[in-house]
Amino acid sequence: MDIINxxxxxxxxxxxxxxxxxxxxxxITHFGVEPTTARFxxxxxxxxxKTNTWFIFPLFVMISSCFNFCITARLPESPKWLVRQxxxxxxxxxxxxxxxxxxxxxxxxxxxIKEKNLTIEDRxxxxxxxxxxxxxxxxxxxxxxxxxxxxxxxSVQGTYTVLLHQRAGFTVQEAMNINLILTVAFxxxxxxxxxxxDALGRRPVMAIGGIIIYAKTWLMLxxxxxxxxxxxxxxxxxxxxxxxxxxxxxPATGVTSLGILFITELFPPSARTxxxxxxxLGSIGLAFPISSSFPIVYSFFTPxxxxxxxxxxxxxGTYLFRYMPETRARAVCDIIEAMDQEVASRTASVLEEKxxxxxxxxxxxATKRNSILNxxxxxxxxxxxxxxxGKYNC
Numbered sequence: 001m002d003i004i005n006x007x008x009x010x011x012x013x014x015x016x017x018x019x020x021x022x023x024x025x026x027x028i029t030h031f032g033v034e035p036t037t038a039r040f041x042x043x044x045x046x047x048x049x050k051t052n053t054w055f056i057f058p059l060f061v062m063i064s065s066c067f068n069f070c071i072t073a074r075l076p077e078s079p080k081w082l083v084r085q086x087x088x089x090x091x092x093x094x095x096x097x098x099x100x101x102x103x104x105x106x107x108x109x110x111x112x113i114k115e116k117n118l119t120i121e122d123r124x125x126x127x128x129x130x131x132x133x134x135x136x137x138x139x140x141x142x143x144x145x146x147x148x149x150x151x152x153x154x155s156v157q158g159t160y161t162v163l164l165h166q167r168a169g170f171t172v173q174e175a176m177n178i179n180l181i182l183t184v185a186f187x188x189x190x191x192x193x194x195x196x197x198d199a200l201g202r203r204p205v206m207a208i209g210g211i212i213i214y215a216k217t218w219l220m221l222x223x224x225x226x227x228x229x230x231x232x233x234x235x236x237x238x239x240x241x242x243x244x245x246x247x248x249x250x251p252a253t254g255v256t257s258l259g260i261l262f263i264t265e266l267f268p269p270s271a272r273t274x275x276x277x278x279x280x281l282g283s284i285g286l287a288f289p290i291s292s293s294f295p296i297v298y299s300f301f302t303p304x305x306x307x308x309x310x311x312x313x314x315x316x317g318t319y320l321f322r323y324m325p326e327t328r329a330r331a332v333c334d335i336i337e338a339m340d341q342e343v344a345s346r347t348a349s350v351l352e353e354k355x356x357x358x359x360x361x362x363x364x365x366a367t368k369r370n371s372i373l374n375x376x377x378x379x380x381x382x383x384x385x386x387x388x389x390g391k392y393n394c
Contacts, residue, residue, distance in 0.1 A: 213313065
C-alpha cells in the first residue's frame, strides 16, 4: 500500500508540467482522500470480517480510484497546456471552465502566453537550471520546502507506528484503535488544505505548517527522552497522542502541497519536468537512508534519531522565512520576473570581490541569466498578439 501511494505521488510530481495545477486542485485533493480510506481499512481489520473477505479492501480502493478517474477524465485539458500547443480556442473554453464567468479570458491567455515565452527552448535540463541564477534560487526554495517536510520523519512514524506506540505504553490493539479514531476524527480536514492555501497564501501556510511540524518534532523528542530515561507512563501516552494529533493536523494546513505548487509557480514550463524529476529522486534518495537508519539508531539511543531534525528544520525554516516568495494570485511570468529582478539586484560582497572565480562569475551574471530566461523586453518582442483572436470576456 505504501509503495502504491508513493508511486501515485511521484507520478503526479513528474506530470506536474502537464497538469499545471488545475484551478480546483482536483488531483491533490484526491491524494488526500485515497490514503485516508486505506488507513481506515487497515486500522480496523475487524470491519472487513474474516480473512477470506480481506479482498474487499483492495477491491474498494480500485473501484473508488476508477470512479475518481472517470470523473476527472471529463474535465477539460489544462489551459496552459493548450496554449503551449497553440490551441487557443480550446484554451479559451478551458479557461472559462476553470476560472469562471467573471474573468477576462484575454488577460488570462495573455498571461499564459507570456509564461510560455519565458524561455526559447522547449525543454531545459537540470544543469541549465543550476547554471541560471534565478532558477537556481527557485530550486533552493523548492528543495528547502521538501527537505523541511522530509526531516519531519512522518514516514518513519507511520512505518514504525506500532513499535512507537508500544514504547509509549500502549498495546498493539490500543495502537490500532488510536490510529482508527484519529483517522476518522481528522478525515474532514483532508479537504480544507487547498482552500487555506488560496485564502491565506503560501508564506502564511508555510509558517503555520512549519510551526506545527517543528512543535511535533520537539514533542516527539521530549517523549522519547522521557521514555528512554524514565520508562513509559501515563504522561508519555498523553504526549504521544498529542504527537499523533499534530501529525494528523499537518495536512489540514496545506503545507504538503507547496512543493507541487512551487514547481508550477517558480519555474517556466520548459524546466518543470527536469525539476520535478530531480525533486522526486532527491526526496527518495534522502528519505530512504533516514528510514533505514531508524532501527539502528533507535536500538542504541532512542532520542538520538529525533535530534538532527531539530537543527535542520530550524535552519531550513530560517532560510524560507527570508527568501520564500509569496506567489498567491500572481501570474507565473510575474513571479519569475520579480525573482529575476531580485536576484539581479543583489550586489557582490567584499568577500566575493576578492575571490577571482566568484568575481568572474559576478561579471558574467547578466549574460548567464539572459542565456535561458527571456528579459522583459525580449518577451515583449516575441509576444504574438495575433494568437489571441478576438476578445473573450466572460
